Amino acid sequence: MGNLLGSWRFKEPSTVEECDSTWGSDSESDEPPASGDDSGISDCVSPAESERAAGDASPQLPESPESVPKMKRSFYAARDLYKYRHSYPNYRKSRQPNEYRNLRFYLNKIPLVPDGIYIEEILTKWRGDYDKLEHNHTYIQWLFPLREQGLNFYAHELTQEEIKEFQSTREAKRRFLAAYSLMLDFYGIKLLDKSGNVARAANWQERFQHLNESQHNYLRITRILKSLGELGYEAFKAPLVRVFLEESLCRDTLPNMQHSVLEYYVYTVRLPATRRRLLRYARQHYRPAHAFLWGPPPAKKRGGSGGTSAGAGSSGIRAPAPTPEQQRRGEEESPYASSGFLNVSTSYDATMCPPDLAPGAGLKKGCSSSSGMSGLEGALVMAGARGERNDYNEIVPL
Structure with a gap:
């Protein structure tokens, strides 16, 4: 029996739909109530920015479905994020002995390999050195460890035992959050508070322009989001993704x-309800709207057993033709009438935080920004120790 259990492996999903339970049977439980005056459109920018943009706006011709290239979701991405959200069901022990090398690196006891650089040097001397952060490709696996191998084969994968030890070590968590802040600054973003709220930094224009052109950083951001969840800061993901x-x-x-945030970043979030809120917001503003691939599948829309043909976000299997009664109801109701879009303001300048997205994460609307990282360190470290990391530990489909 022992040998049988030892050789058992979890059967991995074979389709995108099997990987993604975001719009599962419980997907309507967090739908906001419909209101008569809800236009289904939320403000993306502040009123002042809207006025400035109005003068520059040029009319856009609507695109027909036939004029848009056919797209489909990446099975590779869906499977990768499925395994991450389910804690690597077929996880094998790392190739090296469990020496807690990631923890010892964060305790400043060993340098990263192969560069021979200690964590304190990175945190104190690399901040603002954007050329070094851009062109060095060995540090990111050490700063944001995972239970999977990265491009730096000298870096060690995390283990369950090391994760527990890391989460209970105050000094390691303090440096981990400092490393997160350092990378956010590199991307033109600043950390505001202990809940993980973020906003544009003072250098956002220059850094966003670079980030838009330097797409290898999108892989780094996926790794950073995964590592946040592994080391106890799951609640920090939703504000950054938003x-x-x-x-x-x-x-x-x-x-x-656009593609990376929808195909990867959203799906690092472990709570389905939080993913749904992020995707509803994305669907609200995605253009062209009919090309949105990330659900919900038409068959699982509220209001009955379908009758619509398969569309974006579905498996591509054609549903039965609608009856005359179903077709009449479909023509009378807008396809987005029951989609539950959130009508929220999303201004997040230096004095405002993003709206509440992560259940239980303590995000606040309109909260004041912090004056600097020095006053945040103690509170930030405690954020991982209090309860934020347990937001996704309830028994829910991932």
């Missing part, structure tokens, strides 16, 4: 990031 959604879809400052 910023990238807004910048790429609404403000058009990071248009090249």
Whole structure:
């Protein structure tokens, strides 16, 4: 029996739909109530920015479905994020002995390999050195460890035992959050508070322009988001993903990031309810709207057993033809009438935080920004120790 259990492996999903339970059977439980005056459109920018943009706006011709190239979701991305959200169901022990090398690196006891650089040097001397952060490709696996191998084969994968030890070590968590702040600054973003709220930094224009053109950083951001969840800061993901959604879809400052944020960043979030909120916001502003691939599948829309043909976000299997009664109801009701779009303001300048996205994460609307990282360190470290990291530990489909 022992040998049988030892050789058992979890059967991995074979389709995108099997990887993605975001729009599962419980997907309507967090739908906001419909209101008569809800236009289904939220403000992406502040009123002042809207006025400025009005003078520059040029009319856009609507695109027909036939004029848009056929797209489909990446099975590779869906499977990768499925395994991450499910804690690597077929996880094998790392190739090296469990020496807690990631923890010892964060305790400043060993340098990263192969460069021989200690964590304190990175945190104190690399901040603002954007050329070094851009062109060095060995540090990111050490700063943001995972239970999977990265491009630096000298870096060690995390283990469950090391994760527990890391989360209970105050000094390691303090440096981890400092490393997160350092990378956010590199991307033109600043950390505001202990809940993980973020906003544009003072250098955002220059850094966003670079980030839009330097797309290898999108892989780094995926790793950073995964590592946040592994080391106890799951609640920090949604505010960062929300910023990238807004910048790429609404403000058009990071248009090249659209695919990465929808295909990867959203799906690092472990709570389905939080993913749904992010995707509803994205669907609200995605253009062309009919090309939105990330659900919900038409068959699982509220209001009955379908009758619509398969569309974006579905498996591509054609549903049965609608009956005359179903067709009449479909023509009378807008396809987005029951989609539950959030009608929220998303301004997140230096004095405002993003709206509440992560259940239980303590995000606040309109909260004041911090004056600097020095006053945040103690509170930030405690954020991982209090309860934020347990937001996704309830028994829910991932």
